[in-house]
Amino acid sequence: MELTIALSIGVLFGSGIWLILRPRSFQVITGLLLLSYAVNLFIFITGRLSVNKPPLIVQGELIDPSQYADPLPQALVLTAIVIGFATTALYLVVLLGSRGLTGTDHVDGKERDSAE
Amino acid sequence: MTLLLLLLLPFSGCVIAACMPAYARNREAWFAAFIALCGLLLTLSLYPEVSSGIVIKHQLAWLPMFDLNLVLRMDGLAWLFSVLIQGICLLVVLYARYYMSPKDPVPRFFAFLLAFMGAMQGVVISGNLIQLVMFWELTSLTSFLLIGYWHHRADARRGARMAFTVTSIGGLCLLAGVLLLGYIAGSYDLDAVLASADIIRAHQAYLPALVLIALGALTKSAQFPFHFWLPHAMAAPTPVSAYLHSATMVKAGIFLLMRLWPVLAGTPEWTWIIGTAGVCTMLIGAYLAIFQHDLKGLLAYSTISHLGLITCLLGIGTPLAMVAAIFHTLNHAIFKASLFMAVGIIDHESGTRDMRKLSGLSRLMPYTATLAIVASAAMAGVPLLNGFLSKEMFFAEALQVGPSSNWWMSAAAVLMGVFGVAYSMRFISVFFGAKATALPKQPHEPPRWMRFPVELLVLCCLIVGVAPQLSIGVPLQTAAASVLGERLPDYNLAIWHGINAPLVMSVLAFALGILLFKVLKYRFNLLQSAHIPVLYRFNGKQAYESSMLILASSAARLERLFSSRRLQPQLLLLVLAGLFASALMLQAMPDFTHAWSVENFNLPFALLWLIGCTCAVCAAWQAKYHRLAALMLVGGTGIVTSLTFLWLSAPDLALTQLMVETVTTVLLLLGLRWLPSRISARKMNLVASSRDKLRRSRDLVIAIIAGSVMFVISYFVLLHPANFTISNFFLDNAVPGGGGTNVVNVLLVDFRNFDTLGEITVLSIVALTVYALLRRFRPAPESIGIPAQQANQVDPASRQTPAEQANSGYLLIPGIYLRLLLPVIGISAAYFFMRGHNLPGGGFIAGLVFAVGMIIQYMLAGTVWIESRLKLNPHRWIAVGIGLACFTGLGSLAFGYPFLTTHTAHLTLPLLSEIHLPSAFIFDLGVFAVVVGTTMLILIALAHQSVRSHRVPGAPVENNATTSREIR
Incomplete structure (x- = not known):
């Protein structure tokens, strides 16, 4: 399980990096989405993996921390997801504005001489 | 306490003055005068204490752990300067009331003036070196604002910038010097530094400290070779010049040299650096002053010269020279302020300051002329006026310099006197002669x-x-004693000392000065000559301008070399830097020998991520030519991520991720419509150049390396046993402290609610920014028409509006279902919200669920139909949300607890039985409203772009309006 999730984070991150290095603004926004998944997952796994141990306290029992997943990274990631949505929206609007003003969807606002 | 008041008074006055209405000229002036008067009276009230030799101190804790405190300290020297600062400010304010024209924005003027006065006062009464530098920089800043007050004039802007550049470079040097000094002395407290004078002078860092501090003082006091900024600062309004360049700004450097005189003076280095700068400045300034045609320019150079004289006296370094320096500082402030004001009056009443045009003014304005003539006589050093006394003392000190065979200092002093007499003659010549006509x-x-x-x-x-002796004797002695301590010499302030060497020098200076002026006037046509003999080559301004130019161009060249305005190279550099940083980290990685043994492989989980990773890679592959496909693939990865959260015991995250995924997809779908269509290179038979191929391979390699590094780091983290973190605290305290069993939600709305408040604020700001940006949105011309998919004539739906499609067209059945779904979704949102504190849910999730419900309705029936029935007003949701959150926070303040402290109450309601109502609940309600508001605002603003008629240059407006009306 550890290997799987670590590998997946690597793949998502690599795909994201590839995309943000591309010249088209839509590629970059897709890359940012993939990067945010990878980073959110990474922050999440710093609390280690735990199955069937949601951080919902069972009242009336003595609290054993090993019986609950780490709530702190979860809270951090929850806000990160929502903020991620907001930044995506902002980037999208900037992208559209730049496309309207410059007539191209190249990230620099002008086409390079070569095809890409 | 009085000291603190003295410091706070001008700054609070500045704020109030800035808020006064622009037309309230009288009120402004009276107010500023009142502040200055209060300051003056406060200062005067301290006189009995100060004159008895007590050093008044007031200490406030600033950074006590670094042994750094705000110390206000008033001794004789500080007192004398305070009186000058407050007193002359009072007069300047009165004068400015009449000088400033009704067109000038006066609140700004008086606010800056008061701020400057406060900064100056801060410099003078600082008892801590760092604090002194702080106020010193503040004087630079405020004087920049004052000099550039008429910012519509290019010369004012340039002069202000020049003054600011030069003095703030000096300020940086001063900071470095003061840090060195504090390092040597072991403390930044002024008293401690003054007490360790011998250690400082013997220390090896003495010379660098001296040079740096001297650079600070000399730039501020416009000493050679930094004197060039002062004449350009004359672009300021005359009251500003009268204040800054007589009593305050330029005297700050002098004050600093006096303040640190006991510590730094008395070495050959001090005499060489300070003395030489002083002598050069006083001669050059006086010489240049003779050849000015602008009255203010003449006064500016004469100020430079007199400052040089004071610096020179400080450089000489004998105690008696110190007394003379303080005395001359005082005298110069008095006569120079009056001269500046007189020039301002001439300028104000005649409309020009050009000495080539002005003449015979004594018959037109006899009263002012008399005053100006007396003041300039004081400047020249005529007996029975204050300038005479301190000049005599200077001559006496100049005679004492070096062995008796060394007469160069005396010669320089006499030469300065000669020039001084000559430019004073030049100055008063405007009052005589024929009446000026033009x-x-x-x-x-x-x-x-x-x-x-x-x-x-x-x-x-x-x-x-x-x-x-009667008028100024005691304060002068107190000031000198506060610097010199026990070394205070015997001196006698008297007009007549008998016929002695200084008197002879004075007489000589007068005779030669008058002669020089006559010769220059009649033989060399001084009054009309365009350039200055000999020294015109040394143009400090030119040097400054060209060095600034070189600086700017080399900065631009460096930027071109090492940076780029293009995004891709920047991102590439960022990624490479990240990789480099992680390469440094890899050294610290422990071995992985036990790594492969702890594997607990789970096949379904692996399969799940096989899908997730495939989606991600395919999205990366397709994002260029198949945006819709890429978007769906990214969504697939998002769903897998959400399922992973669910699998790994994070139900809240899973729900949030799922909702955000939905909203993001809708968002991007709305955006896709405005992007250009892209035909793949293969269809267009384009062959990628080898450069492109190279770049792609490079990026691919970088991406693979980055992914691998991320994999290694993640894997390492997972294999590493969990450390002790603060998480256990939250688990232990969630129920007793926060009153909820869902620890994640309690964390968000209780323990870390201040963070959450910040977060929802950010969300709101982003949403409003998006809204604002879209108001100015201009799509590319080819995206304005109906997309090809909607214009297909074969499709009967293309002839219907979205509302018709949903109400009677092909969307009829889904339309009915989806409308029925709205209340269900609403109830679900309420349910998620209510249970959030104890079970997965909460404001974020409920808000997103509710937003999704609304979005579905929009998607179904179109913007126009929905908005004719339901006005959502997302702005108000945001306002209400932030308001609720802040209100909850402030509520705890009202009960005497810190901001955002939560409280839990249990209520019993009919039907719903007992519910548990913490104040966090209201906070969470705020979060809910903000999330709904922001999501809706962003999406609706984007959706409206399709309904809006876009103005396109050249295109008929009606045509666009009709076509775009039908677009969903």
Whole structure:
């Protein structure tokens, strides 16, 4: 399980990096989405993996921390997801504005001489 | 306490003055005068204590752990300067009331003036070196604002910038010097530094410290070779010049040298650096002053010269020279302020300051002329006026320099006197001769109270000149004693010392000065000559401008070399830097020998991520030519991520991720419509160049490396046993402290609610920014028409509006279902919200669920139909949400707890039985409203772009409006 999730984070991150290095603004926004998944997952796994141990306290029992997943990274990631949505929206609007003003969807606002 | 008040008074006055209405000229002036008067009275009230030799101190804790405190310290020297600062400010304010024209924005003027006064006061009464530098920089800043007050004029802007650049470079040097000094002395406290004078002078870092501090002081006091900024600062309004360049700004450097005199003076290095700068400045300044045609320019150079004289006295380093320096500082402030004001009156009443045009003014404005002539006589050093006394003392000190065979200092002093007499003659020549005819205005006497400050200052010149010991003796002695301590020499402030060497030098200077002026005037046509003999080559301004130019161009060249305006190279550099940083980290990685043994492989989980990773890679592959496909693939990865959260015991995250995924997809779908269509290179038979191929391979390699590094780091983290973190605290305290069993939600709305407040604020700001940006949105011309998919004539739906499609067209059945779904979704949102504190849910999730419900309705029936029935007003949701959150926070303040402290109450309601109502609940409600508001605002603003008719240059407007109306 550890290997799987670590590998997946690597793949998502690599795909994201590839995309943000591309010249088209839509590629970059897709890359940012993939990067945010990878980073959110990474922050999440710093609390280690735990199955069937949601951080919902069972009242009336003595609290054993090993019986609950780490709530702190979860809270951090929850806000990160929502903020991620907001930044995506902002980037999208900037992208559209730049496309309207410059007539191209190249990230620099002008086409390079070569095809890409 | 008085000291603190003295410091706070001008700054609070500045804020109030800035808020006053622009037309309230009288009120502004009276208010500023009141502040200055209060300051002056406060300062005067300290006189009994100060004159008895007590050092008044007031200490406030600033950074006690670094042994750094705010110390306000008033001794004789500080007192004398405070009186100058407050007193002259009072007169300047009165004068400015008449000088400033009704067109000038006066609140700004008086606010800056008061701020400057406060900064200056801060410099003078600082008892801590760092604090002194802080106020020093503040004087640079405020003087920049004052000099550039008429910012519509290019010369004012340039002069202000030049003054600021030079003095703030000096300020940086001063900071470094002061840090060195504090390092040597072991403390930044002024008393401690003054007490360790011998250690400092013997230390090996003495010379660098001295040089750096001297650079600070010399730039501020416009000493050679930094003197060039002062004449350009004359672009300021005359009251500003009268204040800054007589009593305050330029005297700050002098003050600093006096303040640190006991510590730094007395070494050959001090005499060489400070003395040489002083002598050069006083000669060059006086010489250049003779050849000015602008009255203010003449005064500026004469100021430079007099400052040089004071610096020179400080450089000489004997105690008696110190007394003379303080005395001359005082005298110069008095006569120079009055002269500046007199020039301002001439300028104000005649419309010009050009000495080539002005003449015979004594018959047009006799009263002002008399005052100006007396003040300039004081400047020249005529007996029975204050300038004479301190000049005599300077001559006496100059004679003492070096062995008796060394007469160069005396010669320089006499030469300065000669030039001084000559430029004073030049100055008063505007009052004599034939009446000027071609003036812009017919000159006449100024208003009574505009002249009053000049009268008062000239009266001071006379009083000090006639009865020095009686008028100024005690304060001067107190000031000198506060610097010199036990080394205070015996001296006698008297007009007549008998016929001695200084008197002979004075007489010589007068005779030669008058002769020089006559010769220059009649033989060399001084009054009309365009350039300055000999020294015109040394143009400090030119050097400054060209060095600034070189600086700017080399910065631009460096930027071109090492940076790029293009995004891709920047991102590439960022990624490479990240990789480099992680390469450094890899060294610290422990071995992975036990790594493969702890594997607990789970096949379904692996399969799940096989899908997730495939989606991600395919999205990366397809994002260029198949945006919709890429978007769906990214969504697939998002769903897998969400399922992973669910699998790994994070139900809240899973729900949030799922909802955000939905909203993001809708968002991007709305955006896709405005992007250009892209035909793949293969279809267009384009062959990628080898450069492109190279770049792609490079990026691919970088991406693979980055992914691998991320994999290694993640894997390492997972294999590493969990450390002790603060998480256990939250688990232990969630129920007793936060009253909820869902620890994640309790964390968000209780323990870390201040963070959450910040977060929802950010969300709101982003949403409003998106809204604002979209209001100015202009799509590319080819995206304005109906997309090809909607214009397909074969499709009957293309002839219907979205509302018709949903109400009677092909969307009829889904339309009914989806409308029925709205209340269900609403109830679900409420349910998620209510249970959030104890079970997965909460404001974020409920808000997103509710937003999704609304979005579905929009998607179904179109913007126009929905908005004709339901007005959502997302702005209000945001406002209400932030308001609720803040209100909850402030509520705890009202009960005497810190901001955002939560409280839990249990209520019993009919039907719903007991519910548990913490104040966090209201906070969470705020979060809910903000999330709904932001999501809806962003999406609706984007959706409206399709409904809006876009103005396109050249295209008929009606046509666009009709076509775009039908677009969903």
